[in-house]
Amino acid sequence: MTGGSRGGAALTVRDLRFTYPALWGPLAWLARGPSRPLPVLKGLSFSLSPGEHVCLMGKNGAGKTTLFKAIQGFLDPSGGEILLEGRPAGREARWRTGFAATDERSFYHRLTVLENLEFFGGLWGLPAKEARVRARETAERLGLTPHLDRPFSDLSTGWRQRAALARALLHRPGLLLLDEPTRSLDAPSAARFRALLREEPLREVTVLLSTHNLEEAREVGSRCLVLAGGRLVLDGPPPAAEGLSALMEGSP
C-alpha cells in the first residue's frame, strides 16, 4: 500500500528511482566503482503533510539512507520527482530541509560544538552574530548548552546526536530528515531524544525519521513507511512485529 500525493504537502515524492550507474570498465577499476548498475530505489511515491511525524523502516540496504540523501540533494535521482512544499527540490530547497544522520564524521572534531554550529549557520547564510544566537537558542532547547564550548571530539555519542540535531534545526527548516538518530544511544538517551520530538521547536516541524525500532516507530507517530528492496511496501500505521518482518522480507 502506498500513499499518493496530498494537497499542501510538506514533502511529495513521486515515482522516485535511484540506480547507482555502472562505470565504464577501466574507470570502474580506477575509481573502484560499480561495473554493473545497482538499483536502490524503485519507484517510491508518498507525501508528508505539514507537521506530520512519520517513521521510515526497512532492512539494512532497503534504501532508507539513499532516500534521505536524494531528498537532501546529496544524490541526483535517476528518475521521478521530489517536491518540497509543492516546488521541485533544488538548491533553494536546502533552506527548507534539515538533515541529521548518525554519521558523526560530518563535524569538525577539533572545533567546539558552538564553533561547528556557527560555521554551519554561516553556510546557510546566517551572519556570525545571528548564527551564534541561534546556536545558543537551539542548544538551550535541546539541553546542549553545557557542552557548547567542548571540542566535538570530546562529546559522547548521545551529545553528538543532539549536536547533529541542533545543526539541522539552525536554519529553521520545515522538513527534518533524521536517519536513525537513536541508533547508538542508550535507552534513556533514546527516550529523551524521542521526547524532544514532542517539544518545541520540533513539534511543529515535519519529520521523517528512520529507525529499526518498532517501539520507537509507534512512539514517534501514527504513520509508518516500510521499504523493502527499494519499494514502498507499507504506508500506514506501524504494523505488528511479525507483520513487519514479513513486509521487510518482501512478502505482504
Added chain:
Amino acid sequence: MSGPAVAAVLRRDLRLALSYRLNFLLTAGSSLFSAVLWFYLSAFVTVRGTEVPGGYFAFVMTGTVLLQYVTAALHGVSRRLGEEQAAGTLEFLLSSPAPPWGLLLASVLLDLLLRTADALLLLGAGAALGLEFHLRHPLALLVIAGLSVASFAALGILAGSFLLVFQRGEPVTPLVGGLLALLGGVFFPPSVLPPFLAAAARLLPLSYAADGLRAVLLEGKGLADLGGVLLPLAFFAALLLPLSFLAFASALRAARRYGLLGRY
C-alpha cells in the same frame, strides 16, 4: 556566495589552523630561515643571464615569495577538498545552499592571507639582510598577485575535480608543481635552460608572474610598463578559470549521480 558564508569559512579555517598551535607557530617562523639560507647561498652563486637589480639574492627571494603564493593557490583547493573528504564533511558542505565554487575559493583565502603575511616576513627579513626594494606602484603588485592566484587556483580546482571522482590521486598538482620549480623562473632564470625548455617556460603563468613581480618590486615599474606580463597572465586566468569551473561542475554532477560524495 553570501558574505556570511565566506566569513564562516574563513573563521572555520582560522580556528582549525589555530587548533594546531605548535604547527601554526613553526610554520609562521619558517620563512626567516629560508631568507638566511638564500642570503648565504647567494654569496657564492652567480647565474648567467641574471640581470636583476640586487643580484641572485633579490632574484631568488622574490621567486620564493611568488612560489609560496601560487603554491598555496594551487594546492589549497585540492588539500582542503581531500581534508573534507577524509573528515566526512564534504557531502554536507556541497549540499548546503552555498555554491560549490564559492566554497572552494573561500577555502583558500586563509592560506593566501597567511602566505601574504609570510611573504611580508620573508621580504622584511630580506630587507634586513640588505635587499633593496623599489616598490612605487603597489597596484601593479596587487594586479600581478591577483592574476597569478586566479590562474593557479583554477588549476587547483581542476585538481579538485579529479579528487571528487577518484578521492585520491590527481595528475594536475604533481605535474604543475614539478614544472613550476624547474621552469617557473623561481630559482634560476629560464634563459639558462636549453632553448626548448626556455620556450616551454613561456607556457607557464608563473614565469610571467615572476618577471612582473621582479619588475615591480626591484625596478619600480608600474602597470604601463608591464603589458608583456599582464596580458599573458590575464589570458591564462581568463582561460583556466571558466575551464576549471566547468570541470568541477561536471565532476560534482558525476559525484551526485554515482554517489561518490560520501566516499573518501
